[in-house]
Amino acid sequence: MSNLQQGPSSNSNNVTPDGVGQTAGFAQAAQVNAPATASAARLAGAGLAGGAVSVLQDIAGRVFNFDWMGANGTPLDPEADWRVRISMVPATAALFYNNQSNAIMYPLSQTRGVIFPYTPTMTVSHAARYGPTTLTHSNYSSYFYEGSEVQSIQLSGDFTVQNVEEGQYLMATVQFFRACTKMFFGNSPLAGTPPPLVFLSGFGDAYLPYVPCVVTNFSHTMPGDVDYVKTPVGSSLDNVVGNQINTNMAGRATMLPTMSTISITLQPVYSRRNIADNFTLEKFSAGALIDRGFL
Numbered sequence: 001m002s003n004l005q006q007g008p009s010s011n012s013n014n015v016t017p018d019g020v021g022q023t024a025g026f027a028q029a030a031q032v033n034a035p036a037t038a039s040a041a042r043l044a045g046a047g048l049a050g051g052a053v054s055v056l057q058d059i060a061g062r063v064f065n066f067d068w069m070g071a072n073g074t075p076l077d078p079e080a081d082w083r084v085r086i087s088m089v090p091a092t093a094a095l096f097y098n099n100q101s102n103a104i105m106y107p108l109s110q111t112r113g114v115i116f117p118y119t120p121t122m123t124v125s126h127a128a129r130y131g132p133t134t135l136t137h138s139n140y141s142s143y144f145y146e147g148s149e150v151q152s153i154q155l156s157g158d159f160t161v162q163n164v165e166e167g168q169y170l171m172a173t174v175q176f177f178r179a180c181t182k183m184f185f186g187n188s189p190l191a192g193t194p195p196p197l198v199f200l201s202g203f204g205d206a207y208l209p210y211v212p213c214v215v216t217n218f219s220h221t222m223p224g225d226v227d228y229v230k231t232p233v234g235s236s237l238d239n240v241v242g243n244q245i246n247t248n249m250a251g252r253a254t255m256l257p258t259m260s261t262i263s264i265t266l267q268p269v270y271s272r273r274n275i276a277d278n279f280t281l282e283k284f285s286a287g288a289l290i291d292r293g294f295l
Helices: 038-045 106-111 164-180 272-278 281-285
Strands: 085-087 121-123 126-133 142-150 153-160 198-202 208-221 228-233 252-257 259-268
Touching: 106 164, 153 164, 164 208, 164 228, 164 252, 164 259, 198 259, 252 259
Parallel strands: none
Antiparallel strands: 085 198, 121 153, 126 142, 153 259, 198 208, 208 259, 228 252
């Protein structure tokens, strides 16, 4: 997934959203001593913790690639990252995850939006509508074309919490999608503005070319058959000592599942001006409208 490429914005011309690469106040990962046994070495090499080791210890596997590093430790070009990401244009992101005063959501600034750590299940549907016309004394109905549409995109992905850092990321994701289903209201200077537009990208530019969408449904399944870990939401990890993480540090103590599922429904939306000025079937079929976000 291209994370630094140019792509769409909230206007009809669809300029690619981009975010800041600032850290979210997390300390560098604590150094872990070399494994004492061959078994421990194999577990460590696989990014797994021993059976009796707390899941909150830093030795637990990390699924979020905050530093854009490849599996062999070499720097990864962000444009080669094909993971599914949901982001915003900079102006909107500054009100949400790129806002340092928004401690709960700020961890998302490291990945420039929500990154799904595991490949999610996704369904993308395209439809052409044909209306039937019944003819008198005829054995068959005639069908006339009415219109086409890109139907809602169903997306479901798993999130794991193996350390406090991942717990804070999960809570930031939940808070982000909660906010994306609500309008600006009350005493806000933006009162009356509808819920924000988001952009869906992933699997390479040809498949999800920064598609402008609105979030129409969000659900987070909290299973009853997994462990729950205490996570200090809205605080930094500056007081990590060795492998021990102080879960009583400042922040809102929140119990989060070690495995849970997030499901969202996204509806692609395109402005009438964008469609009128840019769309032709000849261009679309040749892939010439990818940079406009058309599916």
